[in-house]
Amino acid sequence: MYNADFLLETLEQLLLTDSPSGFCDPIMKQIQNVIKPLGYNMQLTNKGAAIITVPGRSSERVIGLSAHVDTLGAMVRSITSDGNLKFTLVGGPSVPSLDSEYCRVRARDGQEYTGTFLSTSPSVHVYEDSKTKARTPENMIVRLDECVKNAADVKELGIMNGDFIFIEPKTQITASGFVKSRFLDDKASVACLLTLLEWWSREAIIPEFTTKIFISTYEEVGHGSSYIPSDITEMIAVDMGCIGDDLSCTEYDVSICAKDSGGPYDYEMTSELIELAKLAELPFAVDIYPMYGSDVVAALRGGNDIKGALIGPGVHASHGMERTHVSALEATIKLLHSYITKQK
Numbered sequence: 001m002y003n004a005d006f007l008l009e010t011l012e013q014l015l016l017t018d019s020p021s022g023f024c025d026p027i028m029k030q031i032q033n034v035i036k037p038l039g040y041n042m043q044l045t046n047k048g049a050a051i052i053t054v055p056g057r058s059s060e061r062v063i064g065l066s067a068h069v070d071t072l073g074a075m076v077r078s079i080t081s082d083g084n085l086k087f088t089l090v091g092g093p094s095v096p097s098l099d100s101e102y103c104r105v106r107a108r109d110g111q112e113y114t115g116t117f118l119s120t121s122p123s124v125h126v127y128e129d130s131k132t133k134a135r136t137p138e139n140m141i142v143r144l145d146e147c148v149k150n151a152a153d154v155k156e157l158g159i160m161n162g163d164f165i166f167i168e169p170k171t172q173i174t175a176s177g178f179v180k181s182r183f184l185d186d187k188a189s190v191a192c193l194l195t196l197l198e199w200w201s202r203e204a205i206i207p208e209f210t211t212k213i214f215i216s217t218y219e220e221v222g223h224g225s226s227y228i229p230s231d232i233t234e235m236i237a238v239d240m241g242c243i244g245d246d247l248s249c250t251e252y253d254v255s256i257c258a259k260d261s262g263g264p265y266d267y268e269m270t271s272e273l274i275e276l277a278k279l280a281e282l283p284f285a286v287d288i289y290p291m292y293g294s295d296v297v298a299a300l301r302g303g304n305d306i307k308g309a310l311i312g313p314g315v316h317a318s319h320g321m322e323r324t325h326v327s328a329l330e331a332t333i334k335l336l337h338s339y340i341t342k343q344k
């Protein structure tokens with residue numbers, strides 16, 4: 001059986017490590033440290049993605065399981081004359097949800113400075129439009145917690161255009177089993193995959209077919225799995241399940257996506273996943289995601305000849321203050337386990 005403590009500890013560590021798209025080397029080192037004692041081989045691609053190979057009984061087919069460890073973030077676009085930072089987005093966060101969030105700016109020398117995302121009409125006592133001004137990057141700044149009065153003071157700290165801004169994840173795991181945090185998309189799924197590896201290693205479980213876990217690093221900007229190992233014949237993207245209008249998934253379910261913005265997923269794989277979820281009596285939902293593209297779509301657009309499916313834990317309020325429940329994580333782990341170990 002999978003180790004629930006390992007799952008939550010691993011997830012928390014991942015969530016507490018900053019990894020916006022384009023800044024994933026530190027989190028990859030952390031993943032390497034988790035993998036090493038499990039005895040699996042992990043390689044990095046030139047782009048910085050990880051490939052962890054689990055030898056199977058047969059290598060006639062090679063199954064890929066992918067999840068992305070990169071997250072949303074921001075970057076310094078310019079320094080204003082009064083010593084604030086204008087920013088550009090990395091990926092597509094819900095910008096109104098950034099208003100008043102704490103952040104850290106990382107100078108290229110490694111020094112980090114704290115700050116806060118704010119509207120340019122931040123005080124209700126001063127600005128008539130403080131409550132109504134659209135929360136867009138154009139109308140927002142990062143206020144640094146340093147005694148800076150002008151752009152020169154900010155530059156003196158070593159901060160310059162192009163520096164990463166890390167959004168505080170605000171991770172909390174509640175006694176009722178909820179995980180509240182930014183970036184559950186898609187660190188929840190990465191933690192599920194690492195938990196599977198811990199399970200297989202501990203119980204010496206050998207998959208039917210060689211399985212390659214692919215941890216991608218540029219998913220949020222659209223080209224995470226554009227390259228995957230050429231021997232992969234079918235791939236399951238493990239990524240957050242959507243919750244909301246016209247969707248049946250909840251925070252307790254593993255979501256099986258039949259179709260997203262990239263079109264329908266492989267019919268046979270999707271049917272098998274539904275069948276396995278029923279057999280194992282897992283809480284699951286089958287849904288169509290209206291605005292979504294997964295690593296399988298990136299791989300297909302990258303020219304890979306694969307069959308692909310998409311599943312993942314239901315995540316509420318995606319790209320904002322997200323939340324899921326351990327029930328969804330458990331169902332995702334168990335569904336992947338039965339797909340990999342019961343496959344004929």
Ligand SMILES: [Zn+2]
Binds near residue numbers: 068186239
């Ligand atoms: Zn995602």
